[in-house]
Amino acid sequence: MSKVFSLKLAKQSAEALLKEDGLLALPVDPFAIAASREIVVEGKPEAVDGVSGMLLRHGNDFGIVYATHIKSKGFQRFSVAHELGHYFLPGHVDQVIKGGIHVSRAGFVTNDPFELEADHFAAGLLMPEQPFRKEVDRYEPGLIAIEAIASHCVTSLTAAAIRYAEVGRMASAIVMSTGGIVDYCFVSDMMKSLPRLQYLRKGSRLPIGSVSSALAADPTLVAAGQRFRDDVDVRDWFGGETKATVVEEAVGLGSYGKVLTVLTSSKIGQDLEPDDDDEEQELIESWTPRFNK
Ligand SMILES: [Zn+2]
Missing domain, CATH: 3.30.450 (Beta-Lactamase)
Structure with missing residues (x-):
């Protein structure tokens, strides 16, 4: 599978999960999603620089630890959503958890494909395309719209800016x-x-x-x-x-x-064809059954 395609799937699988759970309003609460799967979530000051969180496994029980050394709520929520990505994305639990623990560096800072997939899952989970677009359309384009959506989704400005370039019209x-x-x-x-x-x-x-x-x-x-x-x-x-x-x-x-x-x-590229929604729908449907665990 190409890298671009697998990252797109990671985002869409997060969006499919929201649909399944009936979570269609912003902001999305990753803590509540973890609780609904009986995953214990705990904040901890992290001594090791760059570590954003951990996914722990003991038999069939899972736990998430997120780093609190960066005080930003957006960062902490993204970290939890990243660990949820490892929990939900097919193949991740077996691949990334070694000896009962996986240590993450979230935030688009690595080239590790599993970390990147979890980051894109987190972006899709916290900033699902349709409500995200609907909200940014209410504002003047650019920084104002990005700041508004970051506060609305409770994400970092950076994460919102990247998502804006990705799905903005x-x-x-x-x-x-x-x-x-x-x-x-x-x-x-x-x-x-x-x-x-x-x-x-x-x-x-x-x-x-x-x-x-x-x-x-x-x-x-x-x-x-x-x-x-x-x-x-x-x-x-x-x-x-x-x-x-x-x-x-x-x-x-x-x-x-x-x-x-x-x-x-607001002028460049306005004559481009919009995305093919049918194809996206098929992708979402082919991934949906994975969440029925
Ligand atoms: Zn990770």
């Missing part, structure tokens, strides 16, 4: 950077409709002269959560051959020097 791109150097970049399908774009790679610099780059250059402003906005040419960020205006919004994410940049355009 607008050309967009999300760039996360630290100290002016790109950590990762997500580009929406509509944005990808422009020919010959060159995506920013991990380790490259933010475009010189951009407001994101100016913000990143001042750690005090980043720490203070300062935000900048500008109308720019998409070619300044991604090259290509099409002149098109995009809105660039940059926000400082606190003391780690991280800046989130959101690029949006």
Whole structure:
């Protein structure tokens, strides 16, 4: 199975689970879902850096421990949802639990396929596509919509931004950077409709002269959560051959020097065909019986 396909399935299986359980409203409560499966969930300060949580197994009993060293509710809920991914996704329990315990690093920071699948399951569980879209459509596109949906779903701003680029009905791109150097970049399908774009790679610099780059250059402003906005040419960020205006919004994410940049355009890619819903429905149905444990 291709990686992209397996990650899509992981998200859709989370959405199918919500449907099965009749959980159609936001926010989704991963603690309640765990309780409904008699999984004991406990928070614990984690000494080891980067560990987000654990899935424990004793016979047929399961437990989840989530790290509390990061105080953010969004982070903790994502961590619990990630462990639920290991519990629900086919093959995970046997693969990831060694000696009764699995240790996770959630949050799209690894290349381990099981960890990534669990992350995508968590994204689908906490931010199911249809209610997510319906909610973001109520706001002006870009950072405002992302902040609103993050608070509505009780997720981190970063997780909401990635999901926005994935399912939003607008050309967009999300760039996360630290100290002016790109950590990762997500580009929406509509944005990808422009020919010959060159995506920013991990380790490259933010475009010189951009407001994101100016913000990143001042750690005090980043720490203070300062935000900048500008109308720019998409070619300044991604090259290509099409002149098109995009809105660039940059926000400082606190003391780690991280800046989130959101690029949006309400014009680019609007003539693209929508997703084939029938195909998606088949995928959901073929995975649904797995949850009848
Ligand atoms: Zn994990």
